[in-house]
Amino acid sequence: MKELLGLLAVVAILLSGLALVVGLVFIRRGDRVWHPRAMLTATVLAALFLVFYLTKWGLYGTTAYGGPEEWRTAYYLLLLTHTVLAALNGPLALYVIWRAFRGEFTAHRRWARVLVPVWLYVALSGWVIYLVLQRHGVATGTIAF
Numbered sequence: 006m007k008e009l010l011g012l013l014a015v016v017a018i019l020l021s022g023l024a025l026v027v028g029l030v031f032i033r034r035g036d037r038v039w040h041p042r043a044m045l046t047a048t049v050l051a052a053l054f055l056v057f058y059l060t061k062w063g064l065y066g067t068t069a070y071g072g073p074e075e076w077r078t079a080y081y082l083l084l085l086t087h088t089v090l091a092a093l094n095g096p097l098a099l100y101v102i103w104r105a106f107r108g109e110f111t112a113h114r115r116w117a118r119v120l121v122p123v124w125l126y127v128a129l130s131g132w133v134i135y136l137v138l139q140r141h142g143v144a145t146g147t148i149a150f
């Protein structure tokens with residue numbers, strides 16, 4: 006169950022990143038119908054990621070890094086930036102969507118251009134963290150970094 010929840014979480018965040026890129030391609034082509042559809046799909050997938058991730062966290066605690074010492078600092082830097090940006094991603098996404106639904110597209114575009122790279126970084130770094138912990142993870146069973 007623990008492995009399944011972890012896998013579902015990273016698959017959801019990967020698909021969310023893909024839907025984001027697809028949504029970007031749509032708006033670059035001027036498609037104002039499929040752009041919001043793809044972006045709202047990306048948002049639902051990111052919310053699903055959060056559900057899977059938090060369920061796993063609540064049930065099984067965290068996994069600590071147990072790999073080579075020389076990579077420890079780099080790993081925790083990646084984890085820190087991933088966590089901070091993931092926390093920022095949620096409220097920023099809601100703000101960007103809210104602006105779009107209000108028809109305030111100048112503000113929507115301005116903040117969306119900040120949001121998109123943040124989102125992609127979170128999705129990609131999430132995968133890197135997952136792969137590192139698959140190989141070098143040590144279950145702690147406690148809620149701590």
Ligand code: HEM
Nearest residue numbers: 032033037041044048098102105106110114117118120121
């Ligand atoms: C998380 C959700 C969303 C993200 C990340 C996002 C991202 C973006 C980005 C990056 C652009 C600028 C593209 C460029 O300048 O080349 C853009 C433009 C646009 N978005 Fe979104 N979008 C989202 C949701 C929505 C929604 C829900 C709607 C409609 C209700 C929408 C409607 C538009 C429109 C109409 C534009 C063109 C604005 C203009 O050119 O003035 N977007 N979006």
